[in-house]
Amino acid sequence: MQSYTGADIIITLLERQGIKTIAGIPGGANLPIYDALARNGRIRHVLARHEQGAGFIAQGMTRVSGEVQVCFATSGPGATNILTAIADARLDSIPIVCITGQVPSSLIGTDAFQEVDTYGLSIPITKHNFLVRNIAELFTVIPEAFRIAASGRPGPVLIDIPKDVQQARMEVHSWPDPGTPDKPIAPERTPLIEAAAMINASRRPILYIGGGIIASGASKALLEVCEKGSIPVTPTLMGLDAIPSDHPLNIGMLGMHAARYTNHALHACDLLIAVGSRFDDRATGRVEAFCPTARIIHVDIDPSEIDKIKPSSIGITGDARLVLEAWIPEIRKTDRSEWITEIDELRKRYPLELPGADDPMSSYGVIRHTAALLPDDAIITTDVGQHQMKVAQAYPFSTPRTWLTSGGLGTMGFGFPTAIGAALQAPDRPVVCFSGDGSFLMNIQELATLAEENLNVKVILLDNQSLGLVHQQQDLFYGSRFIAVNYPRKVDFAAIAKGFGVDALSLGEAEDPSEALAGAIQRPGPCLIHVPIDVYDKVFPMVPPGGCNTDMLTHTN
Amino acid sequence: MNTTEITNMNTILELTVANHPGVMSHVMGLFARRAFNVDSIVCMPLPGNAGLSRIWLRVQEDRRLDQMIRQIEKLIDVSEVKRHGPGHEVFTAIAPYFE
Numbered sequence: 039m040q041s042y043t044g045a046d047i048i049i050t051l052l053e054r055q056g057i058k059t060i061a062g063i064p065g066g067a068n069l070p071i072y073d074a075l076a077r078n079g080r081i082r083h084v085l086a087r088h089e090q091g092a093g094f095i096a097q098g099m100t101r102v103s104g105e106v107q108v109c110f111a112t113s114g115p116g117a118t119n120i121l122t123a124i125a126d127a128r129l130d131s132i133p134i135v136c137i138t139g140q141v142p143s144s145l146i147g148t149d150a151f152q153e154v155d156t157y158g159l160s161i162p163i164t165k166h167n168f169l170v171r172n173i174a175e176l177f178t179v180i181p182e183a184f185r186i187a188a189s190g191r192p193g194p195v196l197i198d199i200p201k202d203v204q205q206a207r208m209e210v211h212s213w214p215d216p217g218t219p220d221k222p223i224a225p226e227r228t229p230l231i232e233a234a235a236m237i238n239a240s241r242r243p244i245l246y247i248g249g250g251i252i253a254s255g256a257s258k259a260l261l262e263v264c265e266k267g268s269i270p271v272t273p274t275l276m277g278l279d280a281i282p283s284d285h286p287l288n289i290g291m292l293g294m295h296a297a298r299y300t301n302h303a304l305h306a307c308d309l310l311i312a313v314g315s316r317f318d319d320r321a322t323g324r325v326e327a328f329c330p331t332a333r334i335i336h337v338d339i340d341p342s343e344i345d346k347i348k349p350s351s352i353g354i355t356g357d358a359r360l361v362l363e364a365w366i367p368e369i370r371k372t373d374r375s376e377w378i379t380e381i382d383e384l385r386k387r388y389p390l391e392l393p394g395a396d397d398p399m400s401s402y403g404v405i406r407h408t409a410a411l412l413p414d415d416a417i418i419t420t421d422v423g424q425h426q427m428k429v430a431q432a433y434p435f436s437t438p439r440t441w442l443t444s445g446g447l448g449t450m451g452f453g454f455p456t457a458i459g460a461a462l463q464a465p466d467r468p469v470v471c472f473s474g475d476g477s478f479l480m481n482i483q484e485l486a487t488l489a490e491e492n493l494n495v496k497v498i499l500l501d502n503q504s505l506g507l508v509h510q511q512q513d514l515f516y517g518s519r520f521i522a523v524n525y526p527r528k529v530d531f532a533a534i535a536k537g538f539g540v541d542a543l544s545l546g547e548a549e550d551p552s553e554a555l556a557g558a559i560q561r562p563g564p565c566l567i568h569v570p571i572d573v574y575d576k577v578f579p580m581v582p583p584g585g586c587n588t589d590m591l592t593h594t595n
Numbered sequence: 596m597n598t599t600e601i602t603n604m605n606t607i608l609e610l611t612v613a614n615h616p617g618v619m620s621h622v623m624g625l626f627a628r629r630a631f632n633v634d635s636i637v638c639m640p641l642p643g644n645a646g647l648s649r650i651w652l653r654v655q656e657d658r659r660l661d662q663m664i665r666q667i668e669k670l671i672d673v674s675e676v677k678r679h680g681p682g683h684e685v686f687t688a689i690a691p692y693f694e
Contacts, residue, residue, distance in 0.1 A: 157617060161624050166671040169617060186671060342665035 039211060044173045045074035045204040048137065051180040053081060055216045057108050059462055061086050061095035065112025066152060068139025070204035072110075084462060084491060087483035089116050091455040093123020094481070096134045098459020101442045102417060104255070106133045106187045107459075113140050114152030117198075118159070122449060125163035127194040129446025130276065131253060133187035134194045142202040143171070156198045165193030173206040177214050184217030191340040192253055222254065223339055225356030225364065233311075233335045233352045234368035240309035240333075242377045243269050246292065246321075249276030249445065250314015250339060250358040257281065257438045259362035260313070266366065268374040270381055272300055274315050275430055279441035283434045289381060290390060293321040294581045295427040298388030301587040303381045304329050313337040314358040317347035318446070323587035337361045391578070392432050393593060398551045401425065401500050404569050405432045407552060408470060408498060411559045415440060416468040417460045421453035421477030424506040424577040429472045431577075451480030454497060458484060461493035468494055468559070475501040475525065482534070488564045489539035496559055497566045499531055502573040510576045514591065515583075524573070535566035542566040604656035605634075607679040607686065608664070613672040614640050614648040621670050622650060631655075631663055635686050647674070651685045 042050070048071055052060070061084040064072040075083055086092035089111040096109035111120040117138045127134050141150040157169040166186045168179045176199075183195040237243055245264055251257055251273075257280050264271050264287050271281050272292040281288050290300045301323075304310070310332040315321070322328040325347055336343070336350040337358060344353035354361055394400030398407040405428060418433060419442040420426040426443060435441050442460060444452035457471035478499055488495055502509075503525045512520050532542035541558075545567060548554035558565050579590035612618045619638065626633050635653035654660065667676050 158620060161617075161621055162628055167617075340669070342662060342669060346662060 039209050041207050042210050043070065043074065043204065044176060044199070044206050045070035046077070047173065047176045047208075047210065048180065048199065048204070049074040049078045049081065050213070051176065052108060053078065054213060055106070055181075055184050057081060059084060059099065060108045060110055061092040061459065062110025063089050063092055063112065063116060064110070065116050065139065067113035067141055067201050068110060068116075068137075068199075068204070070201065071137070071139065071199070084458075084487065086455065087486050088481065089119035090123050090451065091458075091481055091484045091487065093120045093134070093136065094126070094452055094455035095459035095462065095487075096136070097123060097127055097132055098419070098442060098456035098461075099463040100132055100134050100459075101456065102439055102460045102463040104253075104439065106135055106184050108135045108137065111136065111138050112152065113138060113156065114154045116152075117154055117156040121159060121163060122447075122451075124160060124194045124196060126444055126447040126449045126452060128163050128165065130444065131192050131249060132194065133192035135183050135187055136194060136196045138196065138198050139204070140169070140198045140200040143200045144202065146200065156196070160196040160198075163194075164196045167196040168198065170197060170199045170203050173203055173208050176203070181214050181217030185219065188219035190220065190223060222357035222360055223355065225337075225354050225361045229352050229354050230361065230364055231368060233354060234365055236309060236333065236335060236352065237267060237269070237311060237365075238370045238372065241374070242307045242380075243267070243309040243311055243374075244289070244304060244307040245269050245271040246274070246304070246310055246312045246315050247271060247277045247280055248274040248313070248315025251277050251280035252438050254314065254339070254357050254359040255438070256314070256359035256362050259359055259366065261285070262366050263362050263369055267369040267372050268378065269311070270303065270378065272304065274318065274321050274445075275443060276445040277315065278430060279435040279438050282436040284436070289385075291430055293323065293587065295431060295577055295579065296587070297385075297390035297431070298579050298590050298592070299381065299384040299390075301581075301590065302384045302388055305588050306380070307332045309333050309335065311335045311337075312350075313362065314339070316343045322347065323581045323585055327586035327588070390431065391593060395432065398555055399545060399569065401428050401569075401571050401575055402432050404498060404500070404545070404555065405429055405472065407555055408559060409433055411556055412468055412470065416470060417442065417457070417464060419443065419453040419457040419460060419469070419471045421471070421473040422448045422450045423474045423477060424510065425472050425474045425477075425500045427507075427577045450477040452477075454478060454481050455484045455487075457495045457497070458488055458491065458493060461495045462491070465493065468496070470496045470498060470559075472498050472500065474506055475499060475503060475529065475531070476505040478531070485535055485538035485540050485566075492563060494562055495564050499566060499568050500571045501529075501531065501568060502571040502575065503528060504573045506573065507577070509573055513574075513576075514580075531566060531568050540564045540566055542568065544568040544570070546570040605653050605681040606656045606660060607681065607683040608652040608654060608667075609677040609679060610650040610652065610667065610673055611641075611675040612648050612650055613674070614646055615672070618648070618672045619650070621672055622667065625666055625670070626654070626663070629659065629663065631659060637685060637689065653686055
């Protein structure tokens, strides 16, 4: 029998969970955990330059693998800094475990140095959280955190551990089993069969699918269902990589920046089959005007999502993959050529327009050119803003877990550290982060982390010297009264990247931008590719905030 | 359901929860964040079972209540939620202490 410190127990339990890489930053209140990490020597630690970066690195590892990953931060500012990445994981249902150091139990509540109520702060932005009160609790709390994060609807779990708990000692007789996800929630049979009958009887159905397809690994079952029933599919932003973009039944992303035909098709559908999607306001537009004539079948693993925004005719609580698999034998082969022809006509009338797609110096062009240089399993991350919506519109996704974007929280600064996490998880695959200058500045310090880890991450920085999507809204909806939105002082991003030790080039200065882009993408290792973009190069079409999805602003109106 | 529809009807909720210091914060925070008023609270540990407590809440019956209850049911520390009519004696029995 051996005596262990709390910190040793934490690291041993993480190792038993299969954790191989942890991103974080040490500080006063988590030093014992770091010391245990040093003594363990088998877990790789990636030192982020800001705790938010560490949180997103963990997210990147999780989003690529589907497995729970871990990040560390110290108490006080370490904890507050990492909260944004945790909140982001909550909104997008990403299972990560965040372990924060806390001041010693005896000092809690005394306004001690670097004390903040991490437990209280993290309640509304985690799936669950723990404040560990004694060393023995570690044996239940850590496996339980992993179980909770990955079970049902996944989400982040935070464990706050006071320093004295990390330093306490106890004899360990045996180790608990690692925490594993509960069995997926199987759907009830009756509503499932009723729903299948409703689908079979419908003439104009649409499958509206979201991140739940990715989380449950349901892409294959989705394809079988949609192909068997000839049912058109519209993915949300979170579901873009759930169905190949060139699949004949994929009618493109819906919502605020959808192709117009997609929103018009939804307007005309008679049955909306929502699977693993949650009627987010960016997807639905004005809810009363969303699919006004359709009945709704809503499948979600989280019962509180069903009927939350729009009442459904049939609600099914269950794992998306299990539901879709159960539907395969029940869905009748149906000829829906009339409906599909109707959508094709809408597509001809209101096509997806990507102006400049042939020009690598334009936003759509650089996205399309980059895509042409990359294999299907390349991992694409974005930040938040115009560039994000343009990648969503223009990038030809084909493989699940290749598209990592901040959907729910819309966190600028997400893309770059998430790309680092993705590259740590999948070192043999190319990782490209599309970013904007506004977003990139929010976690630019992680260039140091990237240089140090020397990962195959390319940052394609679309620089319009502005907070572009805000600029667009001020231009369109606030009488072009621009305020607090432009960065008139030009920043030499290539020089900054080089200063950190990351290779860089500016397409604006290249003789042949297309060739320069290809060279940079194909050279292994990190690189920043700077692309100057016109600030008036807007993202269209667009549903004005609060508007109905079929009333879209376009390049021409 | 986003619109508040105030009625005079009350509902009594009976929650069985894990007994540790953070539970009240989890439960009450959920109501507070959604600006959902709880007008009465009673909480005591359950006898004979060191790990469980019961929380009784009197809340206004409005259109958001179903969603509210589903959210409470998702809390890891809440093992059961029961819904009772407004006349439940738990609050009438302690009413004399509030005179």
